[in-house]
Amino acid sequence: MTNLTNVAPEKNQKVQQYVDEVYSNIVERNPNEPEFHQAASLIFKSLTPLLEKHPVYMEKGILEQLSEPERMITFRVPWVDDQGKVRVNRGFRVQFNSAIGPYKGGLRFHPSVNQSIIKFLGLEQIIKNSLTGQPIGGGKGGADFDPKGKSDNEIMRFCQSFMTELSKHIGPNTDIPAGDIGVGAREIGYLFGQYKKMRSEYEAGVLTGKGLEYGGSLARKEATGYGVIYFMKEALKDRGLALYGSTLVISGSGNVSIYAMEKAKELGARVVACSDSSGYIVDENGIDLDTIKEIKEVNRGRISDYIETHPHASFYEGCEGIWSVPCDAALPCATQNELDEQAAHLLIKNGVKAVAEGANMPCTSEAIDAFIENNVLFAPAKAANAGGVAVSALEMAQNSMRLNWSFQEVDEKLQKIMKDIYKNCAEAAEEFGAPGNLEIGSNIAGFKKVANAMVAQGV
Secondary structure (H helix, E strand, O other): OOOOOOOOHHHHHHHHHHHHHHHHHHHHHOOOOHHHHHHHHHHHOOOHHHHHHOOHHHHOOHHHHHOOOOEEEEEEEEEEOOOOOEEEEEEEEEEEEOOOOOEEEEEEEOOOOOHHHHHHHHHHHHHHHHHOOOOOEEEEEEEOOOOOOOOHHHHHHHHHHHHHHHOOOOEOOOEEEEEOOOOOHHHHHHHHHHHHHHHOOOOHHHOOOOOHHHOOOOOHHHHHHHHHHHHHHHHHHHOOOOOOOOEEEEOOOOHHHHHHHHHHHHOOOEEEEEEEOOEEEEOOOOOOHHHHHHHHHHOOOOHHHHHHHOOOOEEEEOOHHHHHOOOOEEEOOOOOOOEOHHHHHHHHHOOOOEEEOOOOOOEOHHHHHHHHHOOOEEEOHHHHOOHHHHHHHHHHHHHHHOOOOOHHHHHHHHHHHHHHHHHHHHHHHHHOOOOOOHHHHHHHHHHHHHHHHHHHHOO
């Protein structure tokens, strides 16, 4: 097995052996779950300097406990399509860790969803939620349902069936889902409506990402994308670089991508490329954000529609080629493992200075190593894209207090949270001998808070 620790055996033999044994056990006990294995390895190999300094985490078996979900729920989701045919999908919810608060994490509706995907997302969510400084534990969920091509009525019926079962396992003080890929405002509305019917109570805090009319928070839709840019701005500043005047390539064209583009443009950057699952567009004049919003948020169209109103731009089939577009900073904001080692070296060759993950685990392990080895600023998802769940926690706070904050109030809180996340990650990296390595810093800073709570609470 590949050594996870990358440290000298003579110095850290005990730590290395412990980490490798725990990881081997994860692979053995969870076969055919490559995404979960990948997430665990990325976290574990960052923690060796912390474990060496604080062996109590090994003595208390914290890695073993952290990597095993507190609860894994799988269920059948039957629904009827518009032709009257019964369809059956599979639903998931992993309640991974509640050491610092109730489970919190999004729901993903996508054909690729399986137990491995849900568990990798849930494990990452533990660290991410810890980094926000908010009292929320890690969870995740979803279904192998594809909303694309479905009518509103079909999506409503699916969401109602999904929530009929999920409602038994969630609550504002137990587990608070939100949106993710394939779950936007429409889906959250249907899910909340069904939860209310099932429970006969108006528990606004049970879901986040809600509409403003029924307990949602201003700036929630923008939060993840804005947060990525706020984080990157802080990290660039520490390296003597600036966002202003830089050229960006941002994959995807959903909420994260759109609002990362919006904030980047507001701060003086130029976004020249974005994508969807069909391909990508390049506009050297700078992507026209109003057109993207019209295509994606209003018409639910394809990114290729952009060239109909902007004929000077180019559309290319297949989304992988987007990383061949030269840029100062790359933001993978589409899906996991979209940026591999080959793409990383192409970006490096073309002079990229920074990479910030807007999606969850969009860079492969090899790509991350390539960026760090070539001194490219790398901002991992668990830190850079934590703005969404941070504002979800702020939405929960507003629901609990039965009040609403202004957009400016929420945005100011978001900026402070992202600055604090960067500061804590950078300080942890410095303290444990890896200055500038935000991958190590984020894992140590996030893990330490959860681990201390687990030690305090006992087995």
